Amino acid sequence: MTGENEPILLIEDEPQMRRFLRVTLQSQGYRLFEAETGADGLVQAAGRKPAVILLDLGLPDMDGLEVTEKLREWTTTPIIVISAREQERDKVRALDAGADDYLTKPFGADELLARIRVSLRHGARQEAGQEDSVFQSGGLEVDFSRRRVLLGGQEVHFTPIEYRLLTTLIRYADRVVTHNQLLREVWGPRQANQVQYLRVYMAQLRQKLEADPARPRYFINEPGIGYRFRSGEAGF
């Protein structure tokens, strides 16, 4: 029982998907609320105060993007969007609009649970209102207060942009960060379409921190969407 009775809101119109998610989540000890439409989902999100919202992008009454935007008007509850492969663009738009992570159908139970765990952890951290001053994962250690990065005990030097990129990714550890988000946060809103900046600096980060850049351990590329920093805690 890892769920500890956390409430989860599922907004999904297809009964088969609801059945699979219900069995999986309840067996893990989560409390599940179900909504079949976007409108119902919005009402329940306000009433049930869920810890995580699972949102399907293909709802009959409302665009998933619209639901995300409406939710983000008043709540920071983590949102995980569920999409089919053809909805690649909607997915990125939902993420840019404030969704925290995504799952692409078909997905396995392990993937789903890992995403939920990460979201819960981030939600909890947000509520506590504090960030750790030191981040540690494997041989990588980042001391935010002293702006120092150690890899296997050795200090690694970064340019300001590289450092900002690294810390942004770590702040969102184990969640996907879209290209747009990264560009906005690291370079500022003016450079929001210069994806090639990102590629070059990501390559530099991999050169400095990955043992084998072609088989990255930390910096996971999600083609067409963005990057995910893998801390190793989430179990994927």
Added chain:
Amino acid sequence: MEERRPDPDLLLKEAQREEERKGQGRLKVFFGAAPGVGKTYAMLEAAWQQRLEGRDVVAALVETHGRFETNSLLAGLELLPRAQIEYRGVVLSEMDLDAVLARKPQIALVDELAHTNAPGCRHKKRWQDVFELLDAGIDVYTTVNVQHMESLNDVVAQITGIVVRETIPDSVLDRADQIELVDIPPEGLLQRLKEGKVYVAKMVARAQENFFRTGNLLALRELALRRTAERVDAQMESYRRAKGLREVWPAAERILVCIGANPRSIRLVRTAKRMAAGLRAEWIAVSIEAPAKVRPSQQDLLQLAEHMQLAESLGAEVVTLSGHKVSEEILSYARSRNVTRIIIGKPTHPRWKDRLFGSVLDEVVRGSGEIDVNVITGESGEAEPRPAVKPRSSLAPLREWLLSVGGVAIATLIATLMFRHFTLVDLAMVYLLGIVLIASQVGRGPTLLATLLGVAAFDFFYIPPFYTFTVNDVRYFVTFAVMFFVAFVTSRLTHRVREQAESARQRERRTAALYHLSRELAHEVGREQLSASAVRHLSEVFACQSVVLMPDDKGNLAVPATGPQTYALDQRELSVAQWAYDHRTKAGLETDTLPGAKALYLPLIAAGRTIGVVGILPGSSFQLFSPEQVHAMESFANQAAMALERATLAEEAQQARLQVETETLRSTLLSSVSHDLRTPLAAITGAGSTLLQSGNRLSEENRRELTQTVVEEAAHLGRIIRNVLDMTRLESGGVQVNREWQSLEEIVGAMTGRMPGLFRDHPLAIKLPSDLPLIPCDGLLIEQVLHNLLENALKYTPDGTNISLSAVVGEGEVRVTVADQGPGIPPEDAERIFEKFVRGRYAGGGVGLGLAICRGIVAAHGGRIWAENRTEGGAVFTFTLPAGEPPPLEEEAETSIDGEDQG
């Protein structure tokens, strides 16, 4: 009679004419000798007959001239309201062309074909309106009198003494499908006139005096009958041709007529046309450009162009020759074309000129040999030159006048300094030098002024008595005369050289521009680039603004979203362009159609279809285009049209190919995929139902195995469906290549992350150079390619063998290789394996789409993919992606973060 095979070329022409007319309306002309013979009446009678047969007849425009009988016939027919056009305070009523087009009857009645429309109408002439109706598939009944025929215009003027201004080209009548001659004897017509059936009473007397004289009417009647007979003859001829009967006339005549800027040429042209029609001969109108002769004025050039146009409208082949000697050029060209008859005008200049410079006519006659030469006179009445249009920039700028005065002043100054030390002849030379220098810089007027001033100053200052214009010694007048003459002739010569140089330079520039255009167009590929370069060239050469308009799927022209130097096209301009496009005729500024438009619109016609329209707006509203320029623009438009058609054809071929392949795919898909889908489905259904029914009785191990089967087969099924969908989308063009600057290392990383467990039995060696540049490609699609290639390698190689993935950069491309140590590919399959639904020999499963998808994606990126065998065993799959020049990055100062402000 011996049967003869029809001339294939002529038959082809006839077939083309038929083809062109398909879907077009038929034109029936009621043809008469004079007003009042009853053409309108006959037309209305015919209309009623059609009406009674159930056809939809509409009177678009019928002039009854208050004639009672005609009026009564008109009653009962549907009459369309006329358009009221206000012009200089007078309201004129014209046929409402758009109303007729909108009403779209089966037959439209349009009286008075030769009528000239009021300014502000779409076309200058009514026959152009009628042609538009015909193009719209409407049959037209119309009337016309013989005196309105262009080629008979001069003859009619000769007979009746009245010059008819409203004429129609003969080709209009040739276009008619049926001609009905409405004929009554002159006595009958005069009788009707007296009875007041033709004109209302008060006009009768005047009409009778001027026009309706028996002699006139007889002559006109003869002309009308003859014209109709000629036409019947022509029909007979084409009937014979179609049937392959032997031609009845022995040898083909060919007539050549020499024309120039002289207004007499008009008569020459008409005579040639009549003679050609009589002899059933081809005819050629020739004008000669002879640099040795005096350079023609702008006015002359316009006149000449008009004559050439007339000849062309009368059916002549129009040729411009250039050479040193006019007579030689005419004769050699005539010989080269097997001309049998040359028509040339009587000389009008005085005889002494011939003595001095030689006579063209004389030389042609002498050198003509077996060719007949007809010398025709022009008649004085018609030969009146038209009121001269003032050349556009005849007035020299003030600067030139000042320059000429100043030049003479300087010459006077120098002469004054020399006065004491040199003779008078030397001083005269100084003035001459000054005048020649001035002539090389300024126009004719200022030069003449300088010449006069020079002579006057010479007299005033240096001829005794000084400082007066009086001259004591008469001998000095000779000096003045010679000085004036020499100065004048020299300045004229200087001018001519300058003007010739200028015109040569302009021609040269246009030729060069055309050459550049065609060369550049040959290199461009896309339609957008082609139109952009055409627009750029037009703007550069003609100092204008231009735009290329292309039709959408429905044939409506649209303003291009992007493009350089486009002027504002409002709805009105766009409709002019649309007209030019629909009717494949130039329209707008300086043309016969909608001349009120701001710009000129030339249709882009290539190999029988219209690609679009090019709109050309003059740089300033004062500077209009000369006919010569319009001609040059048309050659530009032709070049552009051909290039655009090439591009369009290429696009269409691509489309067609895609369509065919999609069709084939669909049919193969059903047969091939159904089997592959059923296998995993059967496994899942079986395992699932077993679990459901006897879950409790199964051992833990069995239950686990069945569950495993469900998960694995579902994944397998998912892969197949994904491949099929990808392939379908690729083939239908539904996949958009979203090119971004991508890092190959990252793509490989994503791919290895996505298939982690798979390389347990096949160690994967990745060799990527660290200096690999960013590549412009779609990351998702290229990851798919790598994924499919590796999956393929895993599938075909025994466990434990290595797979390697590597990349190299070279010559504008990046080359990615996936190599395995499997059994390799049979050489005959190296190409085939990239086809759809082809599986290798050792295949375990899959639809055989993986490599086809790879090929589709790589091709969409402009790369290549191929397979070969390694000498040490195993297969190598290689694909290339075009590399590009990545945009520069903003350099970041290489400061360490430690140095940064802690804020």
